[in-house]
Amino acid sequence: MLDDLDRSLLEILVRDARTSLKDLASQVGLSSPSVSERLRRLEERGVIRAFTVEIDPLALGYTLQAIVRIKPLPGKLHVVQKLIEEIAEFGECDKVTGDDCFVARLFVRSIGDLDGILDRIADKAETSTAIIKAQPIRRRPPPLGLPSASLS
């Protein structure tokens, strides 16, 4: 499904999505039209979901991040999910197995904001919040290697 060249291209683009076709081409040993075509197909197939930019939340004034576990009250699941989606400060949300239904990441500018946002769901769900003190690993893709690399 993905060959070595595709993987090399992805690896380079993960590090710098603005690498020119020419550079990509010379790094993987192809011509630029070939690279262009490969990227087009990777996007088309959905392997590449998006070219994007990673912004430092601090630069936008978000000095605090929290992981919030959210357990909607009976019958409130959909309302809560919709609410979460609408609150732009939620930067990520997963629906998981187990007692807490959602695990979400919240960006806030102050403890006050945190309180304000959690208040908005307080009557529809139980929440439990953990403030992020450090980020040992920031978002990174899973290993690009062949399906066998689990025992690194």
Place this chain on the structure above:
Amino acid sequence: MLDDLDRSLLEILVRDARTSLKDLASQVGLSSPSVSERLRRLEERGVIRAFTVEIDPLALGYTLQAIVRIKPLPGKLHVVQKLIEEIAEFGECDKVTGDDCFVARLFVRSIGDLDGILDRIADKAETSTAIIKAQPIRRRPPPLGLPSASLS
């Protein structure tokens, strides 16, 4: 610190990091050298942490994701943190307040892999794992608006 033009540029780039300088320029109403200079400074200041590509984990064979809460045994904190960093399948890890010290995202290709990886830290930490069933919100940046938009 960031003016409206910077914010517009970031907004465009979040959607497509490969937008050409010329397009950026015409969309925000500047010349391309100006845009180029602004991007350079945004990178230099660390506002832009990276231009990157978002890859569908499924395309790499990772059919399963889990959120793992990890509570190192007494004295094992640093060993555990190092271990997590070294295991490439951890796609994200935050150190948080509260009882569980780390909250991490794990990409795996199968339940077997999940078990294998958790085994590697089982003797150094208590873990509790929640399988991700759906992703209501995939990674997105916090609102780019001015510091006041918290009460959306």
Place this chain on the structure above:
DNA sequence: AGACTTCGGTCGAGATCATCCAGCATTTCA
């Protein structure tokens, strides 16, 4: 006030890059 400096911007020319197209090698399959 007037002169100087800095900062961020424009413009235009030359260099660089992306894209289009024709053509070629390889593979697949009836």
Place this chain on the structure above:
DNA sequence: TGAAATGCTGGATGATCTCGACCGAAGTCT
């Protein structure tokens, strides 16, 4: 075996980026 499909290359052409020169507004110093 031959036809079709695939994926590559190289070169021409048009688009884009970069660099230097210059400009004007705003702040600073005498």
